Amino acid sequence: MKYTEKLRNSGLRPTKQRLQICEVLFDTERTFHFTINDLVNKIKKQLNNKISLATVYNTVHAFEKKGYLKQIPINSNQTYFDTNIADHHHFYDLKEEKLIDLENSDVGPINILKKIDGKKIKSVEVLVKLED
Amino acid sequence: MKYTEKLRNSGLRPTKQRLQICEVLFDTERTFHFTINDLVNKIKKQLNNKISLATVYNTVHAFEKKGYLKQIPINSNQTYFDTNIADHHHFYDLKEEKLIDLENSDVGPINILKKIDGKKIKSVEVLVKLED
DNA sequence: TTTATAGTTTATAATGATTCTAAAAAACTG
DNA sequence: CAGTTTTTTAGAATCATTATAAACTATAAA
Incomplete structure (x- = not known):
């Protein structure tokens, strides 16, 4: 199998x-x-x-x-849940209540300037809410 | 009042x-x-x-x-919920299970290149997960 | 003011996603 | 195979949230 x-x-x-x-x-x-x-x-x-x-x-x-x-x-x-485990983001269509993938390449590079002591960044996820 | x-x-x-x-x-x-x-x-x-x-x-x-x-x-x-209604983002400390504000100015400008027909962007929210 | 009415509050019940339980079944190790 | 550990399962329990419907309150009009 x-x-x-x-x-x-x-x-x-x-x-x-x-x-x-x-x-x-x-x-x-x-x-x-x-x-x-x-x-x-x-x-x-x-x-x-x-x-x-x-x-x-x-x-x-x-x-x-x-x-x-x-x-x-x-x-x-x-x-x-998402079966797409690649680093990526999402649109959320508020009216349809549906998620749409948003590839990393469709978002400019994201630079987190603030640092938190003793912590490191595990992931950066963007949620883009959509309306009509 | x-x-x-x-x-x-x-x-x-x-x-x-x-x-x-x-x-x-x-x-x-x-x-x-x-x-x-x-x-x-x-x-x-x-x-x-x-x-x-x-x-x-x-x-x-x-x-x-x-x-x-x-x-x-x-x-x-x-x-x-957040009483801060200004456009901003969040860190989420996975270990402590605590949210920390991340100001817009601490994130580089975010440019969403993909467009969805008939929809417009209402908000763009970033969640940065933190680990030790 | 009083009165009428539309909006609010409240205790409590209902809902529904998720987690727990503990016994039976299946997978693994030697 | 025999013994052990892990997994599955049905059903119960949990817990955040929402619904219900009766009592209450703010408001506007008379």
């Missing part, structure tokens, strides 16, 4: 559920944004068996911790 | 509760970040009477809609 090694390498046992979730998340032409609820529905459609909700939560969090997924910082009642 | 006009001007009746919440939020030397829970505690300490939780939620949302407050886009189980 294609994702067995990937999982083992990061110390996750390649269980049936994890491998199936990998398929749904990563066997795609394009990266995408999703909520847990979106993912549960995708799993229902694409796979015949069902995976427990708790497992979906566990797996998504495990994958996020291992760097296979990123959380998107946005205010919503649900948490949004 | 100092905030009566402000409220009237934006179509909000200057009720006792709203005026008191204004005091807690805006009678301060510095702007600050808060959750609803933080605000409820602040109200308990600074005022002698109590304001219903539902009213605190209603008021904060009303104030946000009128532009007296801004939500901070960040992933947390609670919603963070």
